[in-house]
Structures are given as structure tokens and as C-alpha cells.
Amino acid sequence: MNISELNEGMTDVSVEAEVVSVGEVKEINKYGNTLKVANVEIKDDSGSIKLTLWNENIDKVKEGDKIKIEKGYVRSFQGELQLTLGKNGTLEVL
Numbered sequence: 001m002n003i004s005e006l007n008e009g010m011t012d013v014s015v016e017a018e019v020v021s022v023g024e025v026k027e028i029n030k031y032g033n034t035l036k037v038a039n040v041e042i043k044d045d046s047g048s049i050k051l052t053l054w055n056e057n058i059d060k061v062k063e064g065d066k067i068k069i070e071k072g073y074v075r076s077f078q079g080e081l082q083l084t085l086g087k088n089g090t091l092e093v094l
Contacts, residue, residue, distance in 0.1 A: 011074075
């Protein structure tokens with residue numbers, strides 16, 4: 001699937017893309033746990049989207065990596081589309 005085809009509310013999304021940039025890692029407290037979160041911009045030939053990564057997934061990627069996302073979902077946050085892995089999603093560096 002191409003990034004340009006992604007729309008809010010889509011689930012079970014699979015996409016291959018290149019990591020353009022890795023944003024600042026932030027720590028948040030949720031349910032009594034400290035979690036790390038970062039936004040990563042990814043692109044393919046059709047466009048780009050922000051990918052929200054949590055905890056150990058942040059350390060897997062760096063700028064220029066080709067990655068494959070499976071079982072992700074698309075949501076809108078602050079008026080911007082974002083791709084998120086969720087509990088069932090996977091990230092693979094190719």
C-alpha cells in the first residue's frame with residue numbers, strides 16, 4: 001500500500017517506506033509506567049506520514065533506514081494523519 005492511500009480510521013495497514021527523520025524522544029507517564037514516544041517521518045514514492053513509535057521500537061530505526069510496517073492503523077492527531085503500530089503491529093528494518 002502507498003502512503004498516499006492512507007486515510008483516517010484504516011486498520012491492518014502494511015507499508016514499506018524510508019525513514020526521513022527521527023523526532024525527539026519524549027517520556028510520558030501512563031498507567032503508572034514511564035513510556036518513551038517519538039514521531040518518525042517516513043516516506044515512499046507517493047508521499048510521507050508521521051509514524052508514532054513507542055519504547056524499544058524507537059531504537060530500531062535511524063534516518064535512511066528502509067522499514068516495513070505491518071498491521072498498523074491510521075489516526076488523526078492535532079489535524080495530522082499518523083501511522084501507529086498499536087499492540088498487534090510490527091516494525092521490521094529491511
